[in-house]
Amino acid sequence: MERKETIFHAATRLFADKGYKETSMSEVAKLTGVAQGTIFYHFKSKEDLFLAILEEFKSNVNDEFEKWVNNHSFSNGLDMLESALDFYLYLASIMEDRFMILYRHDAYELALHNPIFGQYLESIYDHLVDIFEKAIISGRNDGSIADVSPKKNAMLIFTMVDGLVRFNTYKLYDAGTLYDELVKACRKILTQT
Amino acid sequence: MERKETIFHAATRLFADKGYKETSMSEVAKLTGVAQGTIFYHFKSKEDLFLAILEEFKSNVNDEFEKWVNNHSFSNGLDMLESALDFYLYLASIMEDRFMILYRHDAYELALHNPIFGQYLESIYDHLVDIFEKAIISGRNDGSIADVSPKKNAMLIFTMVDGLVRFNTYKLYDAGTLYDELVKACRKILTQT
DNA sequence: GTTAAAACTGACTGATCAATCAGTCAAATA
DNA sequence: TATTTGACTGATTGATCAGTCAGTTTTAAC
Known part of the structure; x- marks a missing residue:
């Protein structure tokens, strides 16, 4: 290396x-x-080093997302959403350190003076929420998901799976046993009007 | 002063x-x-000043919780849960600065060397999740909430409302319009088995 | 083998920080 | 009035930090 x-x-x-x-x-x-x-x-500086790390993270999230979409097929939108939950947890596990950096405030602090940090952060979060939104839209089209707001429900689901990752990261709760309940909750939210 | x-x-x-x-x-x-x-x-030190702030925060959460329970009556558990969502958002708004401190990593960092920080953090989080757990248990007893795990669903609901507060704090999304969807989602999760 | 460029070194600098402490001052007490 | 006490001050200290730079070593090209 x-x-x-x-x-x-x-x-x-x-x-x-x-x-x-x-x-x-x-x-x-x-x-x-x-x-x-x-x-x-x-x-060239400490900030530059941090920026490089965040940029690589952004690119990795992009790439992994592409790979996931291209290498998976889904029977319907609801199925895609459940797969997206898995994918999110997979991402968080293989990029544990980068997710921890995301949970810290350092990058947001730097974003106040250096807008490129802000751009990268926005790009990362947009992608992460997008995963769920795309699945919901697809599910609404094929009928596996009820008539609910894709964006809003994507954000709610994002907060849940992200919270689960945080619980796991901070070792506050056994996230494994919470996962089944999360999937059930998502099904309930998305199959009723 | x-x-x-x-x-x-x-x-x-x-x-x-x-x-x-x-x-x-x-x-x-x-x-x-x-x-x-x-x-x-x-x-006596910078750390001591921070500890004093966190302790006061812990006490305030305690007191506000007591006040809320004593001054409200609920027609049933589901009603109590919806009120608890309101209460959480109210807490986050009147203690905006303290919640921001909670979202930062500073206190967790200090907890590694000074366990009192850990105790206070745990106490605060326990109380916040507890609000929802108590409502779910009450709802299961009166039949307004289905046969779901109180602890796990309390944590999921906590992650959602906490995520909503974060969205609001970081001004990433208009949390107001997300609130209605959150209440709907909670109802769906808790009224189906 | 010679030369030049690239990679690397670590002592150093100036800035910033938490914390200290000798001393000031006004109000309370005797 | 004389004395004590608690609140307060700000210059100072020693530690730590990011970043620099003159010089050394390694690599590659010819």
């Missing part, structure tokens, strides 16, 4: 675990096994 | 707006209009 890549991963881990402000560049250097100066050779 | 109280409120505002780490004690002093040293006369 390239030095730059190693620095990138070490920083991702530390920003996720400790937060942006709480992580010093010397810690990143120490964890990577390089001198402090090396980091600034590859990334 | 006492000096100590003024410092307390200035710090609450700053910790909510900028975050704990990002707020310097000299900023708190400046906003309050006192010398830096005065803060350390009243609070």
